Amino acid sequence: MTKDLLIRNARPFGGEAVNLVIRGGRFSAAGGEPPAEAIDAAGHIALPGLVEAHTHLDKTLIGMDWFENGIGPTRNERILADRKAKRDLGIDARRQSARQIAQTLKHGVLHIRSHVDVDTEIGLANIEGVIETRAALRDLVDVQVVAFPQSGMLPRAGTLELMDAAMKAGADIVGGIDPATIERDPVRHLDAIFALADRHAKPIDIHLHELGDLGAFCLELIVERTRALALQGRVMVSHAYCLGMLDPARQRALIEALAAERISVMTVGSPAVPALPLRLIRECGLVVASGSDGIQGTWEPWGNGDMLERAKYLAQRNGMTNDADLAETARICTFGGAEGLGLSGYGFAEGDFGDLVLVPARTLAEAVALTPQKRTVIRRGRVLVHDGVPAADLPSIE
Known part of the structure; x- marks a missing residue:
């Protein structure tokens, strides 16, 4: 559903106050008869939909119900416990994905990339559930679905075939998981997921938790395959912890290599x-996005999906306190995410989609530091949330 809307006195990304016009769900040049429906932004900052x-x-x-977490600290322990919880708790992927979207929508999150488990126990059930939610809520939010082999692909016979089936079923992105420590064969794992992406003409998003030199080696393999298959701009590495753990010379060289192949990284x-070296990453032109990871699940009990709060957290983790740095973390959670996800029509230019969030703050730094909650969320010209209150006609997404 799209609507025509005039938004008076908004300040895109904290700039000068302007009137924004949305016609047919897209930003339009001012002039002509203004839309009949109008709201006053009262000088609030306008951001594109948070990513x-x-x-x-x-x-x-x-x-x-509250999940009593007694899970051990290792990744393999968490994976095993997560699989058990899916069996014991009856987690319905369609219902739960809709609940999380309902929570994050009020914060202004209008674009989501979700990694969705594919394994030999649940098959494609979670993929199908989230795809159903994606279809039901497409007028409210964009959802990209990553087929994610959380339990490993090579050690579990049949998972690669399920990954192929997930892509045929409607997944948007081929996922991967720690090629060395979980898969135990980085070359074979990466060859398999790059071949799958090539076969389906889809992007790639790889979980890479591996540390130090081992993680750097895996990143080098990813760079090689991205270059060989001409997948520039279509590969994201999630977490990439190793980038914060290398000596300065190797760190810079690897970041420059990623940037040269337009491989983006995601950090929570x-x-x-x-912490990932955000200032060096910015200097080298590497695209960086951010996300919440799990929200109130078996892995972590916290999180609310507010990407402005995530921007604040990134600033805190990097010792950033000046206004320019805080503004940069806001860009990571908007334009950085949009570029990493390959979104088109994102921003405030004429012809871009009429998606935005109005934040009651005077500067971007204030928006990040204080994360005001009385936001107005607009999707394709339709007001979904006004001053923190969901619209009366917002459909139930429970």
Whole structure:
């Protein structure tokens, strides 16, 4: 559903106050008869729809009973416990993905990339559930679905075939998982997912938690395959912890190599490892996006999906306190995410989609530091949330 709307006195990305005109769901040049429906932005900052570049919609426990977490600290322990929870708790991917979207929509998140589990126990059930949610809520939010082999692909016979089936079923992106520590064969794993992406003409998004030199080696393999298959601009590496752990010379060389192949990275700003060097990444022109990862699930009990709050967290993790740096983290959660996800029609130019969030703040730094909650969320010219209150005609997405 699209609408015509006049938004008076808005300040795109904290600039001068302007009137924004949306016609047919897209930003239009001023002039002519203005739309009949109008709202006053009261000088609030206008941001394009916030971008959640990395989450797991099928894993959230929002709206369910509290999960008593006694899981051990290792990744393999968490994977095994997560699989058990899916069996024991009856987590319905369609219902739970809709619940998470309902929560994040009020914050102004209008674009989501979700990694969705594919394995030999659940088959394509989670993929099908999230795809159903994507179709039901397409007028409210864009959802990209990553087929994600959380439990490993090579060690579990039949998973590669399920990944292929997931792409045929409507997944948008081929996912991958720690090529060395989980898959135990980085060359074979990366060859398999790059071949799958090439066969289906789809992008790639790889979870890479591997540390230090091992992670750097895997990144070098990813760079080689991106170049060989001409997948520039279509590969994202999620987490990439190793980039915060290398000596300065190798760190810069690897970041420059990623930027040269237009491979983007996604960071949640994990406190468990050294922060990604955001200033160096910006200097080298590497696209960086951000996401919430799991929200209130079996892996972590917290999170609310507010990407402005995530921008603040990135600033805190990187020791950023000046206004320019805080504004940069806001860009990571908007334009950085949009570029990493390959979104078109994103921004405030004539012809871009009429999606935005109005934030009651005077500067971008204030918006990031204070994360005001009384936001107005507009999708294709339709007001979904006004001053923090969902519109009366907003359909139920429980």
